[in-house]
Amino acid sequence: MGKNLFEKIISRHLVSGNLVPGEEIGIYIDQTLTQDATGTMAYLQFEAMNVPRTKTELSVSYVDHNTIQIGFENADDHLYLQSVAQKYGIVFSRAGNGICHQVHLERFGKPGKTLIGSDSHTPTCGSLSMIAIGAGGLDVALAMAGSPFYLTCPKVIKINLAGKLKPWVSAKDVILKVLEIFTTKGNVNTVFEYGGKGIESLTVPERATITNMGAECGVTTSIFPSDKMTRIFLRSQHRERDFIELKADKDAKYAKVVNIDLSKIEPLTAKPHSPDNISTVKKMNKIAVNQVCLGSCTNSSYKDLITVAKILKGKTVHPDVSFILTPGSKQVLKELSKSGYLTGLISSGARITESACGFCIGNGQSPPSGSVSLRTSNRNFLGRSGTIDANVYLVSPETAAAAVITGCFTDPRNLKMRYPKVTMPKKFSVDDSMIIWPDKKKNESEVFRGPNIGILPRTPELSDTIHGPVIIKVGDKITTDHIIPAGARMKYRSNIPKYSEFVFENIDPNFARRAMSIRQDGKQSIIVAGLSYGQGSSREHAALCPMYLGIRAIIAKSFERIHTANLINFGILPLTFCVESDYDRIDQEDYLEISDIKRIISEDGKFLMRNKTKGTAFYVTCELSDRQKQIILAGGALNISNKENKLRV
Ligand code: MIC
Ligand code: SF4
Numbered sequence: 001m002g003k004n005l006f007e008k009i010i011s012r013h014l015v016s017g018n019l020v021p022g023e024e025i026g027i028y029i030d031q032t033l034t035q036d037a038t039g040t041m042a043y044l045q046f047e048a049m050n051v052p053r054t055k056t057e058l059s060v061s062y063v064d065h066n067t068i069q070i071g072f073e074n075a076d077d078h079l080y081l082q083s084v085a086q087k088y089g090i091v092f093s094r095a096g097n098g099i100c101h102q103v104h105l106e107r108f109g110k111p112g113k114t115l116i117g118s119d120s121h122t123p124t125c126g127s128l129s130m131i132a133i134g135a136g137g138l139d140v141a142l143a144m145a146g147s148p149f150y151l152t153c154p155k156v157i158k159i160n161l162a163g164k165l166k167p168w169v170s171a172k173d174v175i176l177k178v179l180e181i182f183t184t185k186g187n188v189n190t191v192f193e194y195g196g197k198g199i200e201s202l203t204v205p206e207r208a209t210i211t212n213m214g215a216e217c218g219v220t221t222s223i224f225p226s227d228k229m230t231r232i233f234l235r236s237q238h239r240e241r242d243f244i245e246l247k248a249d250k251d252a253k254y255a256k257v258v259n260i261d262l263s264k265i266e267p268l269t270a271k272p273h274s275p276d277n278i279s280t281v282k283k284m285n286k287i288a289v290n291q292v293c294l295g296s297c298t299n300s301s302y303k304d305l306i307t308v309a310k311i312l313k314g315k316t317v318h319p320d321v322s323f324i325l326t327p328g329s330k331q332v333l334k335e336l337s338k339s340g341y342l343t344g345l346i347s348s349g350a351r352i353t354e355s356a357c358g359f360c361i362g363n364g365q366s367p368p369s370g371s372v373s374l375r376t377s378n379r380n381f382l383g384r385s386g387t388i389d390a391n392v393y394l395v396s397p398e399t400a401a402a403a404v405i406t407g408c409f410t411d412p413r414n415l416k417m418r419y420p421k422v423t424m425p426k427k428f429s430v431d432d433s434m435i436i437w438p439d440k441k442k443n444e445s446e447v448f449r450g451p452n453i454g455i456l457p458r459t460p461e462l463s464d465t466i467h468g469p470v471i472i473k474v475g476d477k478i479t480t481d482h483i484i485p486a487g488a489r490m491k492y493r494s495n496i497p498k499y500s501e502f503v504f505e506n507i508d509p510n511f512a513r514r515a516m517s518i519r520q521d522g523k524q525s526i527i528v529a530g531l532s533y534g535q536g537s538s539r540e541h542a543a544l545c546p547m548y549l550g551i552r553a554i555i556a557k558s559f560e561r562i563h564t565a566n567l568i569n570f571g572i573l574p575l576t577f578c579v580e581s582d583y584d585r586i587d588q589e590d591y592l593e594i595s596d597i598k599r600i601i602s603e604d605g606k607f608l609m610r611n612k613t614k615g616t617a618f619y620v621t622c623e624l625s626d627r628q629k630q631i632i633l634a635g636g637a638l639n640i641s642n643k644e645n646k647l648r649v
Pocket of ligand 1: 037038065118119120121134361486536537538539
């Protein structure tokens, strides 16, 4: 029987388990990436493993998230990361070199390889036919130490693309269409494999926009074949030697095939406050726009920026709009400058920021209160921009450019001009001078630890009974941005006690204080949630900080993949309602209890949860693989790897 592309690559990396959807498998990891906001914790964990050098083919540490540097904290983190990289054989991409996913695509991604990254948008490199998966920092640290990466074997859905995109419609509109079809929930343990005639006209950066935002559907990863377009891209990066052809067999099997005709897609937008709240741009016409942000790892390629530059040529930014432009990498910025289009953009009034995540993570450029911001990034969660009542819409670069000129939501097809044609440079001017290569030999150099580098919090032993109040009851689609905000708070990523003060800040500002006082009384607390808990970012802080505040279990209707792995790694029980409607029979502050935990975890994981306040009981389940059971019973993954590797934490 023929194999699909995902099966072909994964079977070459399989270390344990069978390729049966739903079963746990372990795979060998060729490459890892980290970024600074998750990287400090990942490397603190890696250091604790006492492994002298990374064991992967390639591990890259990027600095791209916390580049605002108000106060000493971020600068301390960067120095820590640089010194750890030197010591352990990790490639270091300095601040200013660009966003991890864009730079990894340009300089390091290789068809047929596996990559895990401590960032949920790691699947961007699926556009280069890699199996590229987002993970928590601890899982990335374990992979660097040579351990396999474990995941539930996903089912593979084929997204069959036909036709060609019409002028003024681009890759962002394709992935917004996919989000309209699949939404942000219900896609756990799924892979999107793209194929069909339609892919032939999509360049690698366009494919990258599509694989990047597969993360918003919650899939394990998304992947394109490695074909002529892949070769052209690798050649343009002076890396044709990395090209191999990869495609699914003709008789490959898929769990489902979904057909999308590219020629039927219109300019789309994701309305506030979820990437799956899709509408056509046409319907939004005339809504006044206050801010437009172009950039992020989704849409900051050469083609994206030059298209916008051509649309804006000779025009001035509308007086009511603030236009922010954040190039994805130093390479893109240099090409923009070489082409002369940067001058045009500056003349138009663009506010050019450094090549980093910037506005996308609320690190600067927060829009005015109650305003409308159009962004080419991938997430429009409530409050992520740094302004709690802002209305953020996700759009393509073309739709963004139209609003820059008109000052309102405008279907770009209504701009009275020809769609600008952008040809990619045959060869980009490659300049890796912002990349620091580690010494080949073992390096004994000191690791820099400024005052912002905290200590690794310990996870407590698993107790046999968990009892405590429902400290918060939340609804569906709670993102890790809701659980622990980024933006202005992100500078505390390396200091868990401080960062924990902001857990659920945007939903319930008193949450951390309440949780802390329960913990100080020696008690535990429980969170109750709806569907798809833990969407979005891979930040393990969304598990670490609640763990620090004494949360021992979360009962939800369903969980997202990376967050579940993070909860287990830090010893928090992810419990699912056996009957969803039991959610409606619990109130915040009800006192809940489960007992005999160790025995039940080792057996079928089905618990009777007693609601002591209401005098009722209901069933919840904790579905874990044997490996995950061991982690939970040990009180967290570091406790296990400490025992196994005689670690020193
Ligand atoms: C994001 O886009 O939310 C982030 C910031 O890149 C996160 C990682 C983090 O929280 O540091 C992600 O996507 O995983
Ligand atoms: Fe950075 Fe935004 Fe991409 Fe996350 S989604 S990696 S914050 S650019």
